Amino acid sequence: MAKTKSAYFCQNCGYESPKWMGQCPSCKQWNSFVEEVVEKSSSKVPEWRSTTTTGNAKRANKAAIIHEIVYQDESRILTPDQEFNRVLGGGIVPGSLVLIGGEPGIGKSTLMLQLALSIPQVKTLYISGEESEQQIKMRAERLSQSSKANCYILTETSTQNIFKQIETVQPNVIVIDSIQTLHSSQIESAPGSVSQVRECTAELLRFAKETSTPVFIVGHITKDGSIAGPKVLEHMVDTVLQFEGDRHHVYRILRAVKNRFGSASELGIYEMQGSGLREVSNPSEIMISQRDEPVSGVSIAAMLEGMRPMMIEVQALVSNSAFGTAQRSSTGYDTKRLNMLLAVLEKRFGFRLSAQDVFLNIAGGLRVEDPAIDLAVIVAIISSQQDIPIQSNLTFAGEVGLSGEIRAVNRIEQRIQEAEKLGFDGIFISKFNTKGLDAKKYNIAIRPVAKLEDIFSALFG
Ligand code: TYD
Numbered sequence: 309m310a311k312t313k314s315a316y317f318c319q320n321c322g323y324e325s326p327k328w329m330g331q332c333p334s335c336k337q338w339n340s341f342v343e344e345v346v347e348k349s350s351s352k353v354p355e356w357r358s359t360t361t362t363g364n365a366k367r368a369n370k371a372a373i374i375h376e377i378v379y380q381d382e383s384r385i386l387t388p389d390q391e392f393n394r395v396l397g398g399g400i401v402p403g404s405l406v407l408i409g410g411e412p413g414i415g416k417s418t419l420m421l422q423l424a425l426s427i428p429q430v431k432t433l434y435i436s437g438e439e440s441e442q443q444i445k446m447r448a449e450r451l452s453q454s455s456k457a458n459c460y461i462l463t464e465t466s467t468q469n470i471f472k473q474i475e476t477v478q479p480n481v482i483v484i485d486s487i488q489t490l491h492s493s494q495i496e497s498a499p500g501s502v503s504q505v506r507e508c509t510a511e512l513l514r515f516a517k518e519t520s521t522p523v524f525i526v527g528h529i530t531k532d533g534s535i536a537g538p539k540v541l542e543h544m545v546d547t548v549l550q551f552e553g554d555r556h557h558v559y560r561i562l563r564a565v566k567n568r569f570g571s572a573s574e575l576g577i578y579e580m581q582g583s584g585l586r587e588v589s590n591p592s593e594i595m596i597s598q599r600d601e602p603v604s605g606v607s608i609a610a611m612l613e614g615m616r617p618m619m620i621e622v623q624a625l626v627s628n629s630a631f632g633t634a635q636r637s638s639t640g641y642d643t644k645r646l647n648m649l650l651a652v653l654e655k656r657f658g659f660r661l662s663a664q665d666v667f668l669n670i671a672g673g674l675r676v677e678d679p680a681i682d683l684a685v686i687v688a689i690i691s692s693q694q695d696i697p698i699q700s701n702l703t704f705a706g707e708v709g710l711s712g713e714i715r716a717v718n719r720i721e722q723r724i725q726e727a728e729k730l731g732f733d734g735i736f737i738s739k740f741n742t743k744g745l746d747a748k749k750y751n752i753a754i755r756p757v758a759k760l761e762d763i764f765s766a767l768f769g
Pocket residue numbers: 410411412413414415416417418419447450451580581582583584585
């Protein structure tokens with residue numbers, strides 16, 4: 309007889325407790341415990357020989373000396389999508405479990421279906437618990453790749469049935485859209501609950517490792533941006549990719565948040581078109597608007613997104629405030645940091661900004677975290693305030709400190725090379741970045757600055 313057991317799970321972090329608690333001892337979240345029925349069936353021949361316990365008593369592994377262990381790197385599956393290969397660290401690794409998170413409507417299903425359709429050399433299985441076969445077919449037609457694809461579609465949510473179908477189809481790559489819709493008969497709670505999500509992932513993990521089949525899992529994210537369900541999900545998988553961007557903009561960024569097989573700072577850039585996602589191999593060209601004559605309030609930053617250098621346009625608008633309190637608003641840049649830079653300008657350099665509204669915008673709907681953009685932000689603000697345009701052949705890379713000093717930033721050579729490649733004539737960098745830098749090597753004027761005064765006198769006289 310199967311014994312029914314229930315436990316309480318923190319819906320925020322997945323902490324398990326035999327009794328209800330007001331506050332989670334693990335993540336300190338209040339009122340997050342929900343009772344879930346956990347029924348472990350007594351017959352131990354479940355789908356993908358699974359239980360949530362990780363030990364496998366039947367097959368004990370022996371310790372092996374490291375140089376005798378063989379592995380083949382060539383066995384990675386390369387997709388025609390260079391951006392995707394790069395984010396994964398050089399193609400799909402056999403037996404890897406990859407989680408793709410992102411807000412609703414951002415394009416996760418599109419990306420995954422496109423992947424499944426784009427590799428005709430291997431058999432793919434796209435499993436959807438969210439859309440019907442007809443809907444998926446319609447989408448595939450839009451992506452206009454379905455004719456030569458070796459792709460099977462399955463609409464199913466029970467892991468038992470899914471593993472049965474996998475045995476018949478024998479795919480080489482599996483996509484699950486999404487993990488929150490799956491349910492395992494091992495566990496009685498509703499699909500999407502913490503214990504279900506964890507159990508289904510555990511079954512998929514075991515399947516991936518034992519058959520060396522790569523499995524991609526789509527995961528929804530909650531309002532605060534984390535992947536819905538337990539944090540343990542992120543620990544279980546090999547790779548976590550985040551698909552992000554502004555739904556109202558066409559650009560999307562696929563970012564590796566965790567990667568056991570490559571760098572976690574890689575990213576891929578896509579453009580959402582009527583016929584699916586198109587890879588953007590030269591991001592700088594689209595992030596800078598083409599203008600005939602320079603306008604004030606615009607500057608170009610040489611920034612890094614992950615490991616990739618790119619040029620991005622920073623736009624500022626400074627105008628006299630109509631009301632008593634000035635407004636500060638920024639899109640794509642941290643507002644706290646904007647306030648800090650404004651305070652530096654006000655206190656150290658006497659710019660009367662406290663009575664003025666300041667709006668800041670990073671072009672392309674991108675969110676920038678690289679501190680090297682500070683210098684371009686300052687330049688754009690002062691350019692707008694003084695109504696003096698900045699020449700469009702200049703670019704900036706430097707972090708600004710509280711005393712108005714310009715600090716060194718990482719990977720300066722890469723930034724300079726990118727600026728040079730795109731035909732800029734000059735780049736302003738921190739003086740502290742010039743050590744060991746061979747300026748003669750580059751076909752671009754490198755202009756070192758130590759303090760904000762230096763840049764003001766160079767640009768605004
Ligand atoms: P979708 O992949 O369904 O998002 P998710 O699975 O992350 O929820 O993408 C949905 C959006 O993408 C939808 O608003 C329409 C848009 N889209 C295009 O613009 N072009 C296309 O070719 C496709 C398939 C979708």
